[in-house]
Amino acid sequence: MDVLRPTLIRIGGRIYRKNLIQEQAYQHEEEEDFYAGPGDCADEPCDAFVVEETEKGFQCRVEVPSPLYKYIIGKKGETKKRLETETRTSISIPRPGVEGEIVITGQQRSGVISARTRIDVLLESFRKKQPFTHFLSFPLNQPVIQEKFLQFREEVLEKCSKDHGVSSSLFQNPAKLHLTLGTLVLLNEREIQKACDLLQRCKEDFVDQIAGGKPLTVEVAGVEYMNDDPAMTDVLYAKVHMKDGSDRLQVIADKLVERFVASGLMLKEWDRVKLHATVMNTVFRKDPSAEERNGTVTGKSSFKERESFNGRNILKLFENFYFGEVQLDAVRLSQRFSSDASGYYATSGQLTFS
Numbered sequence: 001m002d003v004l005r006p007t008l009i010r011i012g013g014r015i016y017r018k019n020l021i022q023e024q025a026y027q028h029e030e031e032e033d034f035y036a037g038p039g040d041c042a043d044e045p046c047d048a049f050v051v052e053e054t055e056k057g058f059q060c061r062v063e064v065p066s067p068l069y070k071y072i073i074g075k076k077g078e079t080k081k082r083l084e085t086e087t088r089t090s091i092s093i094p095r096p097g098v099e100g101e102i103v104i105t106g107q108q109r110s111g112v113i114s115a116r117t118r119i120d121v122l123l124e125s126f127r128k129k130q131p132f133t134h135f136l137s138f139p140l141n142q143p144v145i146q147e148k149f150l151q152f153r154e155e156v157l158e159k160c161s162k163d164h165g166v167s168s169s170l171f172q173n174p175a176k177l178h179l180t181l182g183t184l185v186l187l188n189e190r191e192i193q194k195a196c197d198l199l200q201r202c203k204e205d206f207v208d209q210i211a212g213g214k215p216l217t218v219e220v221a222g223v224e225y226m227n228d229d230p231a232m233t234d235v236l237y238a239k240v241h242m243k244d245g246s247d248r249l250q251v252i253a254d255k256l257v258e259r260f261v262a263s264g265l266m267l268k269e270w271d272r273v274k275l276h277a278t279v280m281n282t283v284f285r286k287d288p289s290a291e292e293r294n295g296t297v298t299g300k301s302s303f304k305e306r307e308s309f310n311g312r313n314i315l316k317l318f319e320n321f322y323f324g325e326v327q328l329d330a331v332r333l334s335q336r337f338s339s340d341a342s343g344y345y346a347t348s349g350q351l352t353f354s
Contacts, residue, residue: 049116057107060116064102064123065187069093071126072102072119079122087115099188128267132183134195134348136256137334140177140240140277141344144324145220149174149279152321156280156314164231165309170280173288175343179240179275181331182257182266186348195265195333196349202259203351207331210248210255211353217243220277220323225311233311234283237276238323249328250275256331277323280314282306289337329353 051060064072072093073080084091089106102119106112153171160166186192218240226235242249253273260266283290283306330352334345 058109058112059105060112061101061103066097066099067187087111089115130185134186135183136181137332138179138328141175142326146174148323160313163310169285172279181253184266192348199351215327215329218328219243219325222320223318230312231310232308234308236280237278240275
């Protein structure tokens with residue numbers, strides 16, 4: 001990292017400079033330390049969090065999902081010890097796997113603020129490295145769509161199976177056809193509930209007005225590829241559009257993602273949501289349960305291990321393939337690597353249009 005151009009991290013409306021102090025191996029991940037900047041974070045006002053005065057000094061509590069405790073502790077407790085030494089505080093962390101609050105105590109208010117700020121920056125960085133656990137989706141697994149998808153798969157294999165890389169293992173599970181709006185890292189029940197609550201606020205604030213209290217009629221028709229060379233295709237998707245020609249589906253998707261990004265529950269990846277329903281994906285060859293992260297596959301297989309397929313004939317023969325018409329009546333908070341009774345992803349929460 002260029003020390004003259006350090007990475008900037010935004011937390012709670014403020015921008016901090018990330019300085020790499022020491023690198024150590026910790027369960028195949030880098031352990032990093034961070035300092036706020038410019039200047040000493042002790043000089044910063046602490047309006048972003050509460051520091052309480054106690055009989056022995058000051059304390060601050062921060063709710064942290066248990067999977068992230070290890071990043072504050074560090075290898076053999078070194079990160080925690082360094083934080084405590086350099087900020088002259090004591091940091092109490094719940095036992096592994098036990099959800100609770102991390103408590104920072106110290107005799108000086110400035111030290112507690114410094115420790116809390118550095119912990120926030122540390123957690124923000126490592127949270128971004130976690131694989132996503134949930135995603136906002138529109139299910140497209142209605143019977144009529146599944147039936148047409150199976151017809152599409154049968155015809156592709158009949159007419160294009162001799163094309164390089166084309167095989168039955170590339171196709172999406174028909175019960176899990178969907179549109180992905182955005183992905184989330186939700187590490188405990190509290191964060192899942194926060195996402196569910198935000199969905200309901202979105203319904204009240206703008207979704208009901210845009211949807212008019214009725215399902216959105218959408219047509220799924222035509223196929224397109226994700227990369228720039230149809231002869232080396234990794235993802236083939238079905239295109240979707242509102243039957244009435246409006247952009248209401250796109251507006252709802254964009255506004256939902258905007259709200260979730262603003263809340264800190266979702267990372268901003270694109271200016272607009274790319275509405276697409278994956279029908280073929282090369283990552284499915286080795287991991288049928290893999291999902292995409294807004295067009296970027298985050299399955300177990302790395303990009304280098306994927307074998308692309310020649311999609312030229314498929315694009316030519318099925319350019320306008322009609323998958324059917326569907327009524328979209330809910331946005332689901334779907335759980336990754338899961339299934340419900342219908343075969344679709346298990347739902348942690350949802351926003352309904354009617």
